[in-house]
Amino acid sequence: MPARKVYLDHSATTPLAAEVYEAMKPFLQERFGNPNSLHSWGREARKAVDESRASIARLINAEPREVIITGGGSEADNLAIKGTAFALQGRGRHIITSAIEHHAVIDTCKWLEKQGFELTVLPVDETGMVSIADLDAAIREETILVTIMYANNEVGTIQPVREIVRTARAKGVRVHLDGVQAVGHIPVDVKDLDADLLTLSAHKMYGPKGVGALYVKRGVKLDPLVHGGGQEFGLRSGTENTAGIVGFGAAAELANRRLEEGAVEEESRLKDLLINGITDKIPNAHITGHPVERLPFHASVCFDYIEGESMLLRLDAAGIGASSGSACTSGSLEPSHVLLAMGIPHELAHGSLRLTLGKDTTEEDILYVLEILPKVVSDLRALSPLGKELS
Ligand SMILES: Cc1ncc(COP(=O)(O)O)c(C=O)c1O
Structure with missing residues (x-):
């Protein structure tokens, strides 16, 4: 030993933090209602989902309506990238990413490349940073998305996200940040950043696995990847993972408190x-x-x-x-x-x-x-x- x-x-x-587990427990058993049902069981579950969404939104200074719950960070990355590609392909088919992305981003971009989209992969320097000049030079008329991670999972480097957003937005290009490693650990404020899309994952911040979220700025149009009952404001159909979402909400509360402390x-x-x-x-x-x-x-x-x-x-x-x-x-x-x-x-x-x-x-x-x-x-x-x- x-x-x-x-x-x-x-x-x-x-x-999983103890308080997150405690918050989830009732929703695995006695509070089993479907949040889409009209009766009291359903309303109780809906209230819990809504409150959790508000907690997640507060962590990144978003509006609750801007938080789309997904089945994890990888799914949120896919929704951001494919959802943008499908929604904006009439305007252009060029996407920019970096050489150090998580596979959930890089493989999604490569898959789109096989479907006829064009991809530019920006290099990084020896510290893992992308260059703003490189990004600026890579943006073209047909560019519809810049997707770059907020912070890297392998070496911890935090990208110059503010400048990345400013550079892309100045040319009218949408920006997605993979914030899986950053959110909950350093202050992240989407209003201040002005990014269009931001990925979050609950299990990287003391929440349960298999739950994540995509922040989608009001007015940003995406095509859904999962069609069905129209849950998550039409962007991700399927009966909500109530216990997981409640756990994510509790994890967001914990993260907020830890950051303040x-x-x-x-x-x-x-x-x-x-x-x-x-x-x-x-x-x-x-x-x-x-x-x-x-x-x-x-x-x-x-x-x-x-x-x-x-x-x-x-x-x-x-x-x-x-x-x-x-x-x-x-x-x-x-x-x-x-x-x-x-x-x-x-x-x-x-x-x-x-x-x-x-x-x-x-x-x-x-x-x-x-x-x-x-x-x-x-x-x-x-x-x-x-x-x-x-x-
Ligand atoms: C930067 C980054 N993006 C995305 C993911 C995928 O998140 P999930 O495990 O919730 O699918 C990870 C997980 O390691 C990650 O580190």
């Missing part, structure tokens, strides 16, 4: 302790992502002469849950497209490690990781002909 269990993979998913500062402090500890204690540790413009809970690093998977297994044996960009979701051994797009060489990208903190992470947890990780790295390097002298 490991001395301690430390979960540092909150970018993959967060635990200074969660960003506390997570940043622990993240800095971790990053500084790693660079102090481990030679040839390359922190990836932007040094300043990064998510407050996100640390990512590449180590020379190491395989990410071996590192994960050894950390897991020591009770530490982490992830590596070298292990792609499909199980392929190709290093992450994000790290490669940032110009990180293949060999180094293979030794990537992502440690993402959460609301229950303590200083003791970080100190434990700083005790275990240097030994794991040094032991693995000792097995590598090139790494021996560093171990």
Whole structure:
């Protein structure tokens, strides 16, 4: 048995908060009504859905009518991108995205490319940032959508979203931001940003899995992907996942409260302790992502002469849950497209490690990781002909 269990993979998913679970429970059992029914059971469920939608809207400073509940972040990304493509194809068929998007965005764009849409994939610099000049130059008469992530899941870099929106909007182009990693963790205000579409996911902010939302600014027209009973203002048919939506609402309330109580500062402090500890204690540790413009809970690093998977297994044996960009979701051994797009060489990208903190992470947890990780790295390097002298 490991001395301690430390979960540092909150970018993959967060635990369900106790208060979120409590809020959901009645809707899994006695409050089972269909929100579309007219009787008291239905009205009770409808009220819960409406209140939750209002909580989610408050988190991003939107109107409740602008929040479309979906079956997760991936579905919201699909709705934003395909929904725009189908609605605006009469005006143009060109879409702009970046090289470091989540697969829910990049694969959706690539699918549209096969249907005859044109795609421009913007490069990023070595910190994972897109260039506003590149974006400006890529926009053409036929451009209908710019879809760029708010913050990256693998390296934590926060994009210059305000400038991205301003640049696209100045040329009359719609903007979608994938905010899955950002919303609930840093203040996000859609009115201030003026973005058209923003993706959210409940399970990245202590809510349940399989529930997300797309913010759709009033007046922005999308074609629905799921047709049927016309729920979600006609944009996503199907009887609502009441318990999931209530959980999302409770998670949004929790996120609002945590942001007000200074969660960003506390997570940043622990993240800095971790990053500084790693660079102090481990030679040839390359922190990836932007040094300043990064998510407050996100640390990512590449180590020379190491395989990410071996590192994960050894950390897991020591009770530490982490992830590596070298292990792609499909199980392929190709290093992450994000790290490669940032110009990180293949060999180094293979030794990537992502440690993402959460609301229950303590200083003791970080100190434990700083005790275990240097030994794991040094032991693995000792097995590598090139790494021996560093171990
Ligand atoms: C940036 C980003 N977008 C989209 C998603 C997909 O969200 P979901 O898991 O809710 O489908 C993720 C999940 O990892 C993500 O990190």
